[in-house]
Amino acid sequence: MAERRASLRVEDAKRKREDDTNGASGASGDHGDEPVLRQNKRKWTRLLLRELYDLGYSDSAAALEHEARVQLRTDAMKQLQTCLETQDWDGALRLLSTAADANEGSSAQSTSAQHEAARQIHMRSMQAAKEASLLVLKRKFLDFLMKKQLRAALSTFQNEILPFYHLEESEVNDLAVLLLCRDEHALEKVATIPWRESELLTRIELLASPDEIIPQGALRRLVHGEEEDDGVRSASAFAHDAQLKAECTAILLQHSSDVLDLKFSPNGEFMASSSRDGAIVIWKLEFQASSTQVSIKQKSKALHVLKCSEGAADCLAWSPDSQFVLSSGSDSSIIQQWNLATGKCEREFHHPSNGVAHVEWLPNGNQLLSGSADKSLVLWNTADGSIAYQWGGRRILDFAIHPGGKKVFILISGVEIREYDLVAKSDELFFKGEHLISCIAISSTGNHLLINFIQTEEIACLEINSETILPKYIGAKEKRFITRPCFVGQQNGIVTCGSEDAKIYLWQRDTGHLVATLRGHSSVINTVQCHPVHPNVIASASDDETIRVWKLTSGHQY
Structure with missing residues (x-):
C-alpha cells in the first residue's frame, strides 16, 4: 500500500512539473491580448463596474462610470429598479409589458424605432419577460396581503395572475396558502416569493439581457471558468x-x-x-x-x-x-x-x-x-x-x-x-x-x-x-x-x-x-x-x- 501511494505521489509530481513547463511556454503572449481588450473595452468596464458595486465601492464605481462614459444599467433598467424600490408594481409591469427580445435583430430598424427600442428593457427572451412579470405580480400580491388589503390581493390573484399564466397546481397552492396567513410574520415564514426588493431585482436581472445589466457576480464567475451570455467563452x-x-x-x-x-x-x-x-x-x-x-x-x-x-x-x-x-x-x-x-x-x-x-x-x-x-x-x-x-x-x-x-x-x-x-x-x-x-x-x-x-x-x-x-x-x-x-x-x-x-x-x-x-x-x-x-x-x-x-x-x- 505504501509503495502504491508513493508511486502515485511521484506520478503527481511529474504531472505538476509538466504543467509548470506548459504554463511557462504559454505565458509569453500577453501583449497579444491588447487588441481583444480594446475591442471589448465597454464589456470589461461594465464587468468591473458590477464587481465594484457588489463589493460596496459605490464612489469608485461612480467615478469609473463618469470617466469611461459607460453605465452599468441602461436608463430603462434604472427606471425598473426605481419602480421596484418604491414598490410601484404597476409601473414595473408597464415597463416589462413592452420588453423586447434581446435575440431579435435591430439592424433594419428606422431611427425612430431605434429610439423606441432604447426605452425598452431587453430580456433574454420573451419567456424571460413573462417570468419577470409574474415575479412582480406575485410580489404585488404579497404586498397587498402585508398591508391587509385582502380584496386587492384577491383581485391581483384572480384577475392578473390566474388568467394569463399557466401555473402548476403547487404554485397556485403556494399563493392560496398566503391568503390564510394572519400577519406579516406568518407571511414571511411561509412565502417563497422574493421578500425584499433587492432580492426581486436580482432575480429579474438574471432574466434581463446582459446589455441591460451585468448579472451579480459575473466577473467572479468568469474568473472561475463560467460563461456569460455576452460572448465570453468558458x-x-x-x-x-x-x-x-x-x-x-x-x-x-x-x-x-x-x-x-x-x-x-x-x-x-x-x-x-x-x-x-x-x-x-x-x-x-x-x-x-x-x-x-x-x-x-x-x-x-x-x-x-x-x-x-x-x-x-x-x-x-x-x-x-x-x-x-x-x-x-x-x-x-x-x-x-x-x-x-x-x-x-x-x-x-x-x-x-x-x-x-x-x-x-x-x-x-x-x-x-x-x-x-x-x-x-x-x-x-x-x-x-x-x-x-x-x-x-x-x-x-x-x-x-x-x-x-x-x-x-x-x-x-x-x-x-x-x-x-x-x-x-x-x-x-x-x-x-x-x-x-x-x-x-x-x-x-x-x-x-x-x-x-x-x-x-x-x-x-x-x-x-x-x-x-x-x-x-x-x-x-x-x-x-x-x-x-x-x-x-x-x-x-x-x-x-x-x-x-x-x-x-x-x-x-x-x-x-x-x-x-x-x-x-x-x-x-x-x-x-x-x-x-x-x-x-x-x-x-x-x-x-x-x-x-x-x-x-x-x-x-x-
Whole structure:
C-alpha cells in the first residue's frame, strides 16, 4: 500500500512539473491580448463596474462610470429598479409589458424605432419577460396581503395572475396558502416569493439581457471558468465542443479502503468522502484562479477524519448552508449529523427500519428525507429530530429531490419512478421502465433526470416537463456495482459517469455523443460529482482507495 501511494505521489509530481513547463511556454503572449481588450473595452468596464458595486465601492464605481462614459444599467433598467424600490408594481409591469427580445435583430430598424427600442428593457427572451412579470405580480400580491388589503390581493390573484399564466397546481397552492396567513410574520415564514426588493431585482436581472445589466457576480464567475451570455467563452460552453480535454489536478490518499461516496459542499469550499471501513473525511478545498487565464489549481487537505457509529456510510449529504454533513449506510438505521466546525456528531436520526438507502437535505434546510428498502420514507424536522411525516408500503431504492424542494422523484422496486408531492403528501407514477434501474440523479436546474439502467449498461436523460427521453449514453460498464452519474457544466450540458472498467465517460447531454474518456483509477469508480461553483471541475471516488480531482477544458481558448 505504501509503495502504491508513493508511486502515485511521484506520478503527481511529474504531472505538476509538466504543467509548470506548459504554463511557462504559454505565458509569453500577453501583449497579444491588447487588441481583444480594446475591442471589448465597454464589456470589461461594465464587468468591473458590477464587481465594484457588489463589493460596496459605490464612489469608485461612480467615478469609473463618469470617466469611461459607460453605465452599468441602461436608463430603462434604472427606471425598473426605481419602480421596484418604491414598490410601484404597476409601473414595473408597464415597463416589462413592452420588453423586447434581446435575440431579435435591430439592424433594419428606422431611427425612430431605434429610439423606441432604447426605452425598452431587453430580456433574454420573451419567456424571460413573462417570468419577470409574474415575479412582480406575485410580489404585488404579497404586498397587498402585508398591508391587509385582502380584496386587492384577491383581485391581483384572480384577475392578473390566474388568467394569463399557466401555473402548476403547487404554485397556485403556494399563493392560496398566503391568503390564510394572519400577519406579516406568518407571511414571511411561509412565502417563497422574493421578500425584499433587492432580492426581486436580482432575480429579474438574471432574466434581463446582459446589455441591460451585468448579472451579480459575473466577473467572479468568469474568473472561475463560467460563461456569460455576452460572448465570453468558458466551461459552460463544453456542450458545444466536439471533444473535451481533462487533467487530473489532485489524487487524495487519506482513505485506506474502497471510497464509496463523495459530495461537495454547496459553497464549494469543502468535500466529504466515505469509505468501506467506516471512515468519513472532510476535505478543505482551495481553488486559485490565474489572473492571466481561466486556469484552476486545486489544493486539498483533510480537515476532519470521522468514524461512523455503525458500518460504512455509503451516502453523504450536505446541509444547504454547508455547516453540517449527514451520513447513512445500507447496513444501519442510524443517520448521523456531523458539525463541520467541530467534527463532532451532534445528532442521530433513527430511521424506523434497518438500512438507509438514501438521505438528502431539503433545500430549505429545515427538513431532511430518508428512505429505506424496508418500505419506509421519512420526512424529518432538523431542529429537534422529530418525524414530520412517514410514508410506507413501497421499497425506496433511491430518490432525487427537486431543487424547488416541494417534490421528489423516488425509485421504487427497480423499474418504477414515482413523483411525491412533499406538500400535499401525495404521489403519482412518473416513469416505468422495462429494465432494472440502479440509481437516479437530477440536474441543478431541475429540468432533467438521469436514469441509470444497470442491466443494459446505458444511461437515459429524461426531460422532466415534457417527459421525453433524450439520446441514451452508452459506454460505461455496470454489471455488478452501482455507479452514480451526474451532470457537468454551468448549463448541465454534459453527462458523466464512472465505470467498472476504472474509466470515467463524458457525453454531450442532448446528442449522446461521447466527448471524453478519463483514465487514471485502477478499479471500479463508484461516483462522480461536479463542483457546485467551478462547473469544469469534477471529483471521482474509486475502489482503488483514492479520490481524483479533474479539471475539464474545451478545445477553445477562453
